[in-house]
Amino acid sequence: MTASMPDTYVADDPAGDFPLVQLLTPEGQRVNHAEFAYEGDDDSIRELYRDLFLMRRIDFEAHALQRHGEIGLWAPAQGQEAAQIGSGRALRPQDFAFPTYREHGVALCRGVDPALLLGLFRGVELGGWDPAEHGFALYSIVIGAQTLHATGYAMGLTLDDAVGHNDPERDAAVIAYFGDGATSQGSVNEAFDWAAVFNAPVVFFCQNNQYAISAGTDRQTRGPIAQRAGGFGFRGIRVDGNDVLACHAVTTAAMQKARDGEGPTLIEAYTYRMGAHTTSDDPTRYRDSAEVETWKLKDPIERVKRYLQVQGTPQEFFDTLEAEAEELGKHLRAACKALPEPDLAALFDSVFVDGTPELAEQKAAYIAFRDSLETEGSPA
Amino acid sequence: MTTAKMPLGKGLNAGLRAAMEADEKVLIMGEDVGQLGGVFRITDGLQKDFGESRVIDAPLSENGILGTAIGMTFRGYRPVLEIQFDGFVYPAYDQIVSQVARFHFRSKGTVKMPIVIRIPFGGGIGAVEHHSESPEAQFALTAGLKVVTCSNANDAYWMIQQAIASDDPVVFMEPKRRYWDQGEVDLLSDPFPLHASRVVRDGSDATLIAYGPMVKTCLESADAAAEEGINLEVIDLRTLSPLDLDPVFESVRKTGHAIVIHEAAQTLGLGAEISARITEKCFYNLEAPVIRVTGYDLPYPPSRIEEEFLPGLDRILDAVDRSLAF
Numbered sequence: 001m002t003a004s005m006p007d008t009y010v011a012d013d014p015a016g017d018f019p020l021v022q023l024l025t026p027e028g029q030r031v032n033h034a035e036f037a038y039e040g041d042d043d044s045i046r047e048l049y050r051d052l053f054l055m056r057r058i059d060f061e062a063h064a065l066q067r068h069g070e071i072g073l074w075a076p077a078q079g080q081e082a083a084q085i086g087s088g089r090a091l092r093p094q095d096f097a098f099p100t101y102r103e104h105g106v107a108l109c110r111g112v113d114p115a116l117l118l119g120l121f122r123g124v125e126l127g128g129w130d131p132a133e134h135g136f137a138l139y140s141i142v143i144g145a146q147t148l149h150a151t152g153y154a155m156g157l158t159l160d161d162a163v164g165h166n167d168p169e170r171d172a173a174v175i176a177y178f179g180d181g182a183t184s185q186g187s188v189n190e191a192f193d194w195a196a197v198f199n200a201p202v203v204f205f206c207q208n209n210q211y212a213i214s215a216g217t218d219r220q221t222r223g224p225i226a227q228r229a230g231g232f233g234f235r236g237i238r239v240d241g242n243d244v245l246a247c248h249a250v251t252t253a254a255m256q257k258a259r260d261g262e263g264p265t266l267i268e269a270y271t272y273r274m275g276a277h278t279t280s281d282d283p284t285r286y287r288d289s290a291e292v293e294t295w296k297l298k299d300p301i302e303r304v305k306r307y308l309q310v311q312g313t314p315q316e317f318f319d320t321l322e323a324e325a326e327e328l329g330k331h332l333r334a335a336c337k338a339l340p341e342p343d344l345a346a347l348f349d350s351v352f353v354d355g356t357p358e359l360a361e362q363k364a365a366y367i368a369f370r371d372s373l374e375t376e377g378s379p380a
Numbered sequence: 381m382t383t384a385k386m387p388l389g390k391g392l393n394a395g396l397r398a399a400m401e402a403d404e405k406v407l408i409m410g411e412d413v414g415q416l417g418g419v420f421r422i423t424d425g426l427q428k429d430f431g432e433s434r435v436i437d438a439p440l441s442e443n444g445i446l447g448t449a450i451g452m453t454f455r456g457y458r459p460v461l462e463i464q465f466d467g468f469v470y471p472a473y474d475q476i477v478s479q480v481a482r483f484h485f486r487s488k489g490t491v492k493m494p495i496v497i498r499i500p501f502g503g504g505i506g507a508v509e510h511h512s513e514s515p516e517a518q519f520a521l522t523a524g525l526k527v528v529t530c531s532n533a534n535d536a537y538w539m540i541q542q543a544i545a546s547d548d549p550v551v552f553m554e555p556k557r558r559y560w561d562q563g564e565v566d567l568l569s570d571p572f573p574l575h576a577s578r579v580v581r582d583g584s585d586a587t588l589i590a591y592g593p594m595v596k597t598c599l600e601s602a603d604a605a606a607e608e609g610i611n612l613e614v615i616d617l618r619t620l621s622p623l624d625l626d627p628v629f630e631s632v633r634k635t636g637h638a639i640v641i642h643e644a645a646q647t648l649g650l651g652a653e654i655s656a657r658i659t660e661k662c663f664y665n666l667e668a669p670v671i672r673v674t675g676y677d678l679p680y681p682p683s684r685i686e687e688e689f690l691p692g693l694d695r696i697l698d699a700v701d702r703s704l705a706f
Contacts, residue, residue, distance in 0.1 A: 131491060145447065152447060152449055160455060190441045194448055349489075350489050
């Protein structure tokens with residue numbers, strides 16, 4: 001390092017020195033922060049707890065369905081419940097979320113039937129829900145691509161004059177989800193740039209779960225991810241991604257800032273992917289169990305439970321929730337098997353709004369061929 | 381009948397203006413499209429008249445242009461995007477192929493992508509590297525994209541409006557070396573359908589099949605051949621995906637000789653697909669194999685020798701002779 005290096009250089013370690021917003025410690029203690037506060041009461045924290053608990057059950061059931069061969073793949077989100085529920089519950093109905101393929105908790109917050117999330121992984125769907133109905137785009141598999149869609153949507157909100165009226169029913173904003181690996185993609189950095197240039201009402205919500213499949217965050221970046229926003233001309237905030245109160249408070253503030261017409265924010269939710277990247281992955285090849293054990297102590301759900309118990313939440317609440325989760329599990333198992341099988345013939349009609357003669361011809365040929373097999377009796 | 385004489389580029393400009401007047405959800409976005417009016421002035425004057433919110437000067441980021449346009453469609457907008465030059469479209473290729481082309485399919489029709497991607501394409505203007513490419517086949521082979529190209533001012537005026545009115549994504553290839561070619565634009569007539577090919581010169585001896593910048597070259601070739609008593613039919617494909625080859629089949633059944641001409645390289649170019657389909661549909665009518673006259677399988681050459689690389693009158697007439705002599 002030479003003397004000419006700028007003194008604004010902060011850290012050369014992605015885990016490095018960057019202020020962390022935390023409002024609930026791993027031990028379940030509420031702590032104050034100079035700028036951010038969770039505004040809700042204990043009833044609302046119980047609602048958040050319910051979401052966290054149900055999200056984990058979705059993950060658990062989907063994992064089991066994969067092991068039973070009912071779905072081909074699953075992208076587990078265990079460990080990231082607070083980041084997703086905290087941010088997802090900070091959205092208003094008129095807001096719009098652009099997810100990756102792991103935002104199962106956000107989907108829950110947006111009213112998407114969790115069973116519909118399974119279609120993509122069962123191989124019967126490429127989407128599964130109506131984005132406009134839920135304000136929740138389809139899962140995006142190409143890493144980072146959706147951050148630009150979010151930015152464009154946000155530019156559209158500005159064009160529609162849907163920001164900056166101090167009107168909670170009218171003002172809207174967008175949230176773009178992505179991970180630490182995505183920060184290496186051109187699309188994400190372009191989205192940061194466009195959002196800044198156009199002062200777009202978008203919140204970039206990065207769940208830094210420490211791994212992009214096997215590659216640690218230090219393979220994606222030299223400095224803290226939240227620090228990067230400054231270079232693009234907007235604010236980056238690092239939040240304890242396992243603290244649902246902090247994630248909710250910080251996202252609420254950032255979304256409101258966007259709705260007020262004051263532009264984008266980057267939130268780095270510092271968390272950990274407790275499970276594998278997907279059910280096809282083997283994390284024991286690239287990380288040691290001691291690291292995982294350390295993060296178990298920071299579990300996003302356990303700390304809320306501890307807090308609620310100390311506050312005198314009756315056991316009946318937890319028992320009722322457990323029963324609700326059981327019902328959700330039953331629903332998922334049944335609904336998964338009931339998902340309709342795709343029909344190749346029907347797919348020819350959804351390539352375009354206005355179909356083409358070529359597709360019509362190929363569809364007719366496919367159906368004729370399929371019918372000829374049925375007539376002749378296809379081999380077993 | 382109201383007609384106006386104007387160059388092809390002005391036809392596009394007038395068509396864009398008409399589309400923006402007809403539908404306030406139509407937006408233009410691209411690099412330097414605002415005050416400058418685009419490097420070819422295709423968007424000249426539009427920002428002045430429609431404002432900065434409808435004619436958006438984009439950051440220098442093609443991937444960003446495509447990616448944000450997708451988000452705008454979710455708000456009901458119909459973005460018309462200018463890619464400054466053919467060779468600069470590749471940074472946006474992922475968003476075009478993996479996103480724009482698939483949303484309608486992935487969502488079973490719930491999400492529409494009424495995006496037009498304007499790309500000035502082809503060579504012949506003495507440009508530096510990456511300014512003379514012909515990547516149309518790469519879009520035409522992508523399921524979920526429609527691809528069209530115009531060859532004259534009237535088509536430029538009408539086809540750009542039809543592409544903008546399409547609820548499907550359309551890659552609109554503009555023959556940049558023909559931007560300055562004058563033509564009559566019929567401002568009132570019912571337009572010819574967007575996805576339809578057209579016979580632009582009747583003939584009986586052989587069929588020349590071309591699109592975009594090569595249509596004019598083929599018409600000139602046909603004029604030259606006529607002096608030698610050879611009567612060539614010329615078809616302007618206009619639509620590259622879907623292809624409309626019924627007029628081609630009809631012509632080839634009449635002439636028995638088919639020659640496909642394009643600037644893009646030969647291997648796996650549009651000519652390969654067109655040749656295959658002619659063989660499928662006109663097998664017993666063919667009196668010679670379908671011949672392709674195309675750019676060579678090279679990266680685009682230095683511009684001082686581009687006329688040797690590009691199909692021209694001599695190569696086309698040579699192919700006609702070979703076909704007729706077969």
